[in-house]
Amino acid sequence: MGIFQKRPFGHGSSKKKKDMPEGLWQKCPECGDVTHNLELTQNQRVCPNCDYHFTQAARERIEDFVDPGTFEELDADMLSVDTLKFKGLVTYTDTLKKHQKKTGLKEAVICGTGLLSGRKISLAAMDFHFLAASMGSVVGEKITRTIERGTAERTPVILFAASGGARMYEGMLSLMQMAKTSGALALHAQAGLPYIVVLTNSTMAGVMASFASLGDLIVSEPKCTIGFAGARVIRETTHQELPAGFQTAEFLEEHGLVDMIVHRKKMRATLAEALNYLSPKSA
């Protein structure tokens, strides 16, 4: 905080809220300020008043991150399959359709290549709007390919993580994606190549217990929720008081997991600088 000049107190106050058309305005959960969606998007979905980082769509995130016009999306058409014919209250197929319609995405991760300050990178960004960016076969496969492309083309891998965890509708196929992605990272690491993961709100469970914890650097956006088990589950299991700030990025920096917390607007510059240190000398 304090990196950017703060707006005068009361900016975008909520007094006109009743007249506002649905969906055009966003209320900040941190400071309560209301900002026009367009302004918020132009501001990388960071609250102009208090720097709160709203959940950012994967496509916007990538566009803001790579050198303009350099992103080439890959594996864009991959679609999930209801292998288990999951018998729940709603079908997996209907759930997927609902989220595809809501987000305009085919699945919960966007992958491809691009340039970061002129350096080629293989990158993936998960989108929390799509079924809480849960990891099923498609997410696992696309991320694995992203890592394998990095290994084959000898480029760094940068991954923006967000996830509620595994995709229950795919059962054990989902759990095994943890091994698939982590295995690909092992080979990428053996090739001496850098992998940076950026944790965003929220990154939990099976994703946190696989590729999201394996970065050469683990970077986080401010105030994200990061963890293995959900706070509710922990409270119910242990009947313990949870410490202040438990499972936040700041808590995890303090406890030695997160290397640095970086403001969204500084992410590009920071990671480009990090890669200057982490890239193999010959590259």
Next chain:
Amino acid sequence: MKVQPLEFEKPIVELEEKLEDLKKHSRIHDIDFDAEVRRMEAKIEQTRRDIYMNLTAWQRVQIARHVARPFALDYFMRSFTDFMEIHGDRLFGDDKAMPAGFAMAGGHRCAVIGHQKGRDTKENLMRNFGSAHPEGYRKALRLMRLAEKFKLPVVALIDTPGAYPGVGAEERHISEAIAVNIREMMVLRTPVVAVVIGEGGSGGALGIGVADRVLMFENSYYSVISPEGCAAILWKHRNQAAAAAEALKLTAHDLEKLKLVDEVLPEPLGGAHQDPQRAMADLQKAVVKHLKELSAVPIDKLLADRYQKYRRVGEYIEAAK
């Protein structure tokens, strides 16, 4: 040990009680009920078959959780010989939910790891109900490194409801501990055999479960989430766990069909706890068979095969390019 019946086993128990009454009656009044006894015994046998040959996923979950089922240390001490336990992760502590050490099986020197549950309150306090903390996973990794260094195959016995969801576990990064184990096991330069002996609870199971061969006992289960947890989220109520267990396809036979399990080890009728000796002998045989096969594979091929085994997992469709 007197085995506590599960809810769905009640019809068998009731019949067995009737049979006992009949025999007692026969003794006291000195009446010959032999024909009746034989008829009753046949009925009991038939009922047992009807129940145990048609187990639902949820019933198997209950058998997998049975307190009288053989646990990891039972196998370490009886399926293997010369078990020698080692302690501690050299970082924080020793996790008693995850015993680890060395043991012999069919002439193979092995590194053995497993989740360990308790049979009573005191034991469960010590074993934390088989839910390991980061220290458990890091001790397991330390042992795996030793195995790699001294060319010992690794045998991992999986039996956990899940890694522990607690404040300390989060503060010491349970996610990272599991993630690192998974990554390192994908490239560990020694054969690995994993056997799900009871509960295969999600990431906590996979944290010692990446292997060249994954075996499951017939009534064990392996799942991305507990049936209760899944029910709470997708059915809005934990009491729908039976439906969730069915939907998740978590039984050994389901997972064999999905090609996620290499071999299903049959159990005695009613579950491993009905005849622990047999279960322990069967595990020994299966482990030795797989270790023999794996030790004949050149290490680079073993690793390439292991990578592909996991690389292949997942179903999706791709539009034609």
